[in-house]
């Protein structure tokens with residue numbers, strides 16, 4: 437299995453108008469260009485409808501926004517982990533605040549992903565939830581206070597204690613997992629703060645998906661991540 441490099445800039449496309457079709461592909465290609473230029477691990481996380489096209493078009497890691505811990509079979513409306521593996525998806529975003537799961541469901545997805553050699557980036561809303569998730573050993577986790585998501589108010593500035601507490605609690609149970617900061621990350625300065633507080637990068641959405649010039653935002657964030665991460 438390939439290993440994620442650090443620092444990481446994970447771009448969750450969510451389901452904005454720019455998350456689909458031509459625009460989604462443009463943003464994925466911009467992310468690839470910046471990743472190559474700056475040596476930062478840029479992960480793109482498009483909606484399920486765009487996965488195959490984007491996987492076939494870029495060489496950076498492509499994650500799904502969700503998957504279900506099923507094999508192939510009679511599972512109407514579900515998205516089996518194995519099917520993602522077979523189209524070349526590299527990993528799965530799990531338990532996003534906008535797609536919450538119970539702990540047993542998270543465990544089942546992480547285990548199914550491991551079985552098929554897929555990575556997982558699991559979201560947690562608090563430091564305690566992050567520590568519980570760290571114990572099941574995903575490749576990465578992101579701490580995101582839900583009330584700041586999509587607000588443009590960066591958690592790394594508004595609630596830095598959430599990040600430092602997460603790093604402390606997570607490292608008590610798991611020394612390896614890559615820890616990311618998410619929620620309201622809008623500027624390169626917010627990314628720098630997230631890294632200075634002890635995380636290895638960010639999970640970001642609206643600042644890029646709603647930008648006039650997404651490539652510039654990705655570039656600014658990647659440049660700072662590269663410079664700030666030791």
Ligand SMILES: O=C[C@H](O)COP(=O)(O)O
Pocket residue numbers: 448532580584585586587588618619620621639640641642643
């Ligand atoms: O997955 C991304 C996070 O929910 C953050 O979203 P945001 O950057 O729009 O605040």
